[in-house]
Amino acid sequence: DQQVKQNSPSLSVQEGRISILNCDYTNSMFDYFLWYKKYPAEGPTFLISISSIKDKNEDGRFTVFLNKSAKHLSLHIVPSQPGDSAVYFCAASAHYGQNFVFGPGTRLSVLP
Amino acid sequence: EAGVTQSPTHLIKTRGQQVTLRCSPISGHTSVYWYQQALGLGLQFLLWYDEGEERNRGNFPPRFSGRQFPNYSSELNVNALELEDSALYLCASSFGTGLSNEQFFGPGTRLTVL
Numbered sequence: 001d002q003q004v005k006q007n008s009p010s011l012s013v014q015e016g017r018i019s020i021l022n023c024d025y026t027n028s029m030f031d032y033f034l035w036y037k038k039y040p041a042e043g044p045t046f047l048i049s050i051s052s053i054k055d056k057n058e059d060g061r062f063t064v065f066l067n068k069s070a071k072h073l074s075l076h077i078v079p080s081q082p083g084d085s086a087v088y089f090c091a092a093s094a095h096y097g098q099n100f101v102f103g104p105g106t107r108l109s110v111l112p
Numbered sequence: 113e114a115g116v117t118q119s120p121t122h123l124i125k126t127r128g129q130q131v132t133l134r135c136s137p138i139s140g141h142t143s144v145y146w147y148q149q150a151l152g153l154g155l156q157f158l159l160w161y162d163e164g165e166e167r168n169r170g171n172f173p174p175r176f177s178g179r180q181f182p183n184y185s186s187e188l189n190v191n192a193l194e195l196e197d198s199a200l201y202l203c204a205s206s207f208g209t210g211l212s213n214e215q216f217f218g219p220g221t222r223l224t225v226l
Contacts, residue, residue: 043217102155
């Protein structure tokens with residue numbers, strides 16, 4: 001039973017437009033969430049995080065929104081750039097940083 | 113600053129064999145995490161070591177084991193390999209286990225079991 005779900009395996013967006021990647025979770029004990037980006041042949045790299053005491057965190061072109069009641073978070077990339085093309089993983093943990101559970105990932109393709 | 117390193121990069125084994133994967137964390141990081149990424153699946157948490165101790169393990173059988181050395185490097189051992197163990201094994205390290213413990217990942221070891 002997947003505790004962290006990313007229901008869109010892939011997403012294509014035009015350069016300059018907004019990319020929205022979605023993530024749903026089932027465990028109400030999760031209180032810390034992260035997004036990682038992964039290029040082929042490389043390990044995932046940390047992108048942005050949010051704790052359950054917030055509903056939004058912004059870092060440059062990247063914004064993460066958390067809706068605790070819906071157990072849903074989303075990553076917005078504005079504007080999207082071709083270099084953003086990668087697989088994006090959503091991860092969640094309970095007790096702040098222990099035992100992260102990752103979603104299956106969404107492959108984002110930003111078209112020039 | 114050197115990142116997380118893993119060795120080997122690729123490995124081919126046959127069913128029933130044993131394998132050892134190695135990970136060197138970023139200097140100063142005390143926590144090491146191991147993940148398995150099988151084809152089509154997300155990262156599955158395997159093991160977490162901190163200060164030489166196993167702190168937590170994921171839902172994997174006991175033939176998956178490991179250890180962390182005094183220099184904080186780590187090994188992942190898999191005994192009695194099965195075909196479904198074919199996957200990318202990722203190691204990550206972090207400084208401590210607090211709220212801001214961003215995990216830095218290595219490039220992974222691709223294990224193929226024939």
